[in-house]
Amino acid sequence: xxxxSPSEYAYAGVRDYFPADGNTFPLLDTxxxxxxxxxxxxxxxxxxxxxxxxxxxxxxxxxxxARWRLDLEGGGRVAMMTVEILPLGSDGKLxxxxxxxxxxx
Numbered sequence: 001x002x003x004x005s006p007s008e009y010a011y012a013g014v015r016d017y018f019p020a021d022g023n024t025f026p027l028l029d030t031x032x033x034x035x036x037x038x039x040x041x042x043x044x045x046x047x048x049x050x051x052x053x054x055x056x057x058x059x060x061x062x063x064x065x066a067r068w069r070l071d072l073e074g075g076g077r078v079a080m081m082t083v084e085i086l087p088l089g090s091d092g093k094l095x096x097x098x099x100x101x102x103x104x105x
Contacts, residue, residue, distance in 0.1 A: 001035055008089035012037075012097035015082070017104070018044040025100075034097075045070040045078075053081070062086040062094075068101075078104035 012028040018040045019026065028034045047070055054065035065083045072078060084099030 001031060001038070003094050004031055004034065005089040005091050005093035005095050006031070008091065008093070008095045009034075010096045014084065014097050014099045015101045017041065017080070017101070028097075044073050046073075048077075054083075060088050062088070070104075080104055 009031050010029075012034055013025060014028070014037075016024050016026055016037060020036075020040060026033070026037070028037055047068060049067075049069040051067045052064055053067055054063075056063040063083075063085050065081065068080050068082065070078050070080070080101050080103070082099055082101035084097055086094050086097055089095040
């Protein structure tokens, strides 16, 4: 969470793979909602590998396409691909996330 600007954070809209309420594309308009998203994700899965397959760093944003491999808490291994745009604030920290990902393979 230290990567997100405490004063300029605006929102995030990313696929929720482990939604608490069934909403797989929630609006995460506060840092606390983003923190809860991360807690659910890391309670449900362990990331075993992330490989950037495409990326670009601009003056005010980052773009990343990644291949993920996860071990699920209940057992099993899965993979997914994600793509995101991450805008940067005046403090050099992230002000949001916008992206989506494939279903588990």
